[in-house]
Amino acid sequence: MRISVFGLGYVGCVSAACLASAGHEVVGVDVNPLKVDLVARGLAPVVEERIGELTAEAVRSGALRATADVAEAVGSTDVSLVCVGTPSAPNGSLSTAYLERVAEQIGRALAAGTPAAAETPAPEPPAAGAGRHTVVFRSTMLPGTCEDLLVPILERESGLTAGTGFGVAVNPEFLREGTSVRDFFDPPKTVIGELDRVSGDVVAALYEGLPGEVFRVPITVAEMTKYTDNAFHGLKISFANEIGAICQALGLDSHQVMDVFLADRKLNVSPAYLRPGFAFGGSCLPKDLRGLVYAARRADVSVPLLAHVLPSNDDHLRRAFELVTAAGGRRVGLFGLSFKPGTDDLRESPMVELAERLLGKGYDLRIYDANVSLSRLVGANRDYIASRLPHLGDLLSGSAGEVLAHADVCVVGCKDPDVLDALAGAGDRVIIDLVRLPDAAARRAHPGYVGLGW
Ligand SMILES: NC(=O)c1ccc[n+]([C@@H]2O[C@H](COP(=O)([O-])OP(=O)(O)OC[C@H]3O[C@@H](n4cnc5c(N)ncnc54)[C@H](O)[C@@H]3O)[C@@H](O)[C@H]2O)c1
8 A cells, every 4th residue: 555654753653664564655754854854864763673674674675755745745645644743732732733734734735636536426435445545643632633623624625525535534553662663563453443434444454464453433432542541551550659659668569469469360450340330339449448548648658549539439429410410300210229230238339329419409219229128128238228228228119110100310220130121111211321221322312311421
């Protein structure tokens, strides 16, 4: 494939040299004449393992060249890979200035170089975008940037329509500086946010033969995945560092502690606890987080991340409460009361807290939780409910259908089969989904449905 790479910084220069060495015909473009000159002479503008040899070899073989002439680059290639910087603005927001500029330039080049016939849609989409240029954004940008900001610029400047006159995709980059060439050839995954199938096919063809799973997703999802990854990486490092600081203050070797932590691939380094949902609770997590933060404070160790976990958790409770108040109805049905599915344990259950806040505001509440109802008769919770939560015990109903019949607003905190059955008859009641119901994807389109974080 013939590829223009815009921006010869860390991402662009590595992408250009690696794509050229993989057999593509690549032209690098940069506004910085020094970088263009370096690449043209076979020299890498950045310091990275193997990048020097790869650049030299690609330029020597003619697979890679560099230019400052945007129109010439776009006109002689099938794909533009945009790798310009997206630095932080002084207020912390993302600066899109370089992206906007490059979109203008590519748009103008498309206007200059595209025959009028390209606007006419082909009866069958051409294979891998043949005959139309595809603009692929590799730079990191917030969801909405491509479709709301850059596509309109490309369309305005080119006079063409995205999806017809030219293709568009977002293809975030996951390389790490220092090992970027290795990461290019062995990526953790390839994410392709596609405006249409043909645009996505073009990107997929660029990386054909590389390992790792390929995700074809809407453009905004691709934009968000990069932020999700980097937020998690920062979170992991800060978590490990805070645990390290506490260990050091307590005279422990944090690496020995983390060896044990990391060996747990079921609950720790695993997909467990990583699906957005409702607040956590129960007899362990809140108590133990409080205990650890208290121990850190006593040892004069600052742990801002750990100290904000419980406040963050409370925020989800508050959000759920606000969703109920925003729904308007006064008759509320609560499905689920224990702190998580499959148990009757009510200790520090966020559903109990939510119920109490709603009662406090005068909502007319009915509650269904099969496990709690059962334990109320026979189990260990009997005394707990009688002594600590008699006001909630009285609102418990033995049937999900009864609670549904009472409610204008259904707050769903469990996915028990009898709850799902009852909700099938919810009609136009408001459903506030705290657990991501199995049919949440379909329900999201309905105005009465609100997901807590989806
Ligand atoms: N550096 C990384 O490890 C890394 C990893 C993944 C993603 N990213 C993302 O990739 C993007 C690029 O990062 P980088 O570190 O390579 O940036 P960089 O600052 O090293 O390089 C950006 C290049 O773009 C050039 N440029 C600016 N405007 C241009 C234009 N109109 N036409 C052509 N070239 C232009 C600049 O001169 C510069 O050489 C950013 O969005 C970044 O967040 C970076």
